[in-house]
Amino acid sequence: MNKITNLFLLTAFLYSCTESKSTTENVQIIKSLENKIDSLGMAFETESAVQLSDSLLNYDPNNYIALGTIGINAFNNRDAVTAIKYLSKLVKIKPESPMHKVFLGLCHEQLMENDLALKYYQQALEPDSIEWPANFMKIRVKTVVHGKEAGFQELQLYKESLNPIDYHQLNNDIKNYNEDGLNSFYPPWFDSTERTKFLVTIPDELYNSGQINSMEKVELVFAKLGVNISCIHTNSQSKDYKISTTDKYLDKLIATDTLNLKKL
Incomplete structure (x- = not known):
């Protein structure tokens, strides 16, 4: 798993967020900044994307794209404290989204706050969560929360929708899981x-x-x-x-x- 996978996770994360609404006269500016941030993210220009996200939050403090961009970038840079600051806002704004909670849990793992991490993983699996944008992440979370057997059951449930590489790599990761958290599957920041x-x-x-x-x-x-x-x-x-x-x-x-x- 590499940077392409990280990009997919970030894309899936942002896809799970609806566009932020604003009733101000700055709607066009907000939309323009969102498009630029999206383009920069696809081009791996993360520093520029974060800078524009800071500007965007001046116009729309609850903008999903800006909060997610800054939060995930901080997470990838192992700055869990900053990441939690922004991702916590997303969980409050859109509590039904499982991916917000997953990344927040991963941040708490970075800080060795495993009980808090587990709490957010459990919340991510609650029935009222919207559809997961990445089934392989749900399988991993299920393994961490409920154990290997539950992970293997979830893997078989989504077998037909997974490409062969994801299926076999997930199978290997579950088999080798030692109850050491979601980060152990593969750290997204791992260079x-x-x-x-x-x-x-x-x-x-x-x-x-x-x-x-x-x-x-x-x-x-x-x-x-x-x-x-x-x-x-x-x-x-x-x-x-x-x-x-x-x-x-x-x-x-x-x-x-x-x-x-x-x-x-």
């Missing part, structure tokens, strides 16, 4: 440059036949072997893929000894 890196080389017959010729297919190969990895670079000419993993999968990855695995 792939901090991970141990490896190189795999795809044999010609597998690459040319299309069996393993993309980053997604490489990740799926290892996920089926019980190891979650992220592809971070590829060279189509040499058929090489640079991959990384987290500590809990490191030994298992080395033990696979597949696809000409080499430690960098």
